[in-house]
Amino acid sequence: MLQRKYLLTFTSDIVNEPITYKIVKSFDLLVNILRADVGDRGGRLLISVEGSGQQIEKAVQYLVNAKVQVKELNEYVNKSDERCTDCGMCLSICPVDAFEIDRISWKISFNAEKCIACGMCVDACPPQAIKISDL
Amino acid sequence: MTKVGRRITDYWDEEHMKRNYEEINSRIKKGDAVVLTAEEIIDVVQSQGVKKAAKEVDVVTTGTFGAMCSSGAFLNFGHAEPPIKMQRVWLNDVPAYAGLAAVDAYIGATEVRENGEINYGGGQVIEELIAGRPVKLRATAYGTDCYPRKGIESYVSLKTINQAYLFNPRNIYQNYAVATNSSDRTLFTYMGKLLPNYGNATFSSAGQLSPLLNDPTLRTIGIGTRIFLGGAQGYVAWEGTQYRTDVPVENGVPTGACRALAVIGDMKKMSADYVRGLYFHKYGTSLGVGIGVPIPILDDELMRSVSISDDKILAPLFDYSVESRARKPLTKITYAQLRSGSIKLHGKCVKTSSLSSYRKAKDIAEKLKRWIEEGEFLLTQPVATFTESQTFKPLDLRSQEEV
């Protein structure tokens, strides 16, 4: 079983296509919608999918054929260790505890795998160490 | 740690249980001083007792690194050709105060750009200067017979200018508030991002490592005290603005914002690791400053006070959605609880965040310890200590007659 995160960008003409339904149904994937912004000129969908590597590849192919722009997301945000002061402000902001504190060194680390790309931490970090990665 | 108990202090005045600054400094010079951090001393006192620890340890070092809004820098740019009496000054488009002699200016940490970019301000400019980066200087003037020039644009750095020193009117508050938010919207405050419905709580003190909590009546800290400031040696200049002593005390330490210090130090010797421009979203800029203060163990009483631990230091929790200076604390919480990651409030688990860096606080206390051990940092007896009792006055609306 693999878990991957994808950012899907689509134009207004395919907004009505039931794409998430299709990838769940036809490729037997577990899909978690992390974020959805849909406007009159199309939309962006951030999903996390879980399934076999093969099935994920097929689903991506299906999406590409359906004219959806697919981008795999490894890190939605990144934390600059050089700018981070290890204060811990992000700890109580992140809804999924993607930031962790080591109570011996008191350093804060970022676990990108847990991140659900909500963006909440970005404006919470005083030295501006957290940035949204270039998508 | 291992140094404790290695030798019996030979100059400890057995009868009066005392030692003085000269004795401590002569041991520092010989490389013999026993120095521990305010964190390390806790276990030593617990296992050996105050008396034995006081006998064996000469100095305890403290540290803190947090947002200190009341900070800023005096700069002298030198004279231009032809000369200018700068009336208005900008550094990287952040206004600096120039109502001083011709080419002196003060840039405050919370001053922001005038174009609405409130995420870049004095704090960032000070960090850039200390990091050695060039900063754009712009100045205008009305022109005088002796200073004919009316404008200048140039680049400056710490290498090109004359004096550059931090002069922070209020730093290292002795304890501070804990902030939470009962309202149904996110609040952006100087205490950070406060999530709705008691979604989190933020605090800002190094607790047991915090300088002024380790010598709570400031017996050994006063004007002229040499300190660690921004990675270099600096000095206590004055009492901090809003200095007060009338805060309830528990376990020997005040349970809220109380005393503070004005500090001064040479920016040219500082490091950007310990001076950092900060931005609080929708609030504005500030300066993260790292400060460490050595506490000389002159007697048992000082050893007792430096052994304070996070479970004995309380901070008041305030609801920052109440927009009044008269808001009352909801409860008091220990730093041990705050640092554990969550607190209980109305039966609910509320996640906590520190705004100050405990990692850097520790790092500073350890660095100061090394400086003293290696004989690079001598202790100073204060030239003068601060007032023993002082209140903090509010600003009320008054007529001329009521003043």
Ligand code: SF4
């Ligand atoms: S809020 Fe920013 S500076 Fe503080 S620990 Fe998190 S990433 Fe580091």
Ligand code: SF4
């Ligand atoms: S973007 Fe959201 S989920 Fe990801 S680390 Fe930041 S707060 Fe956590």
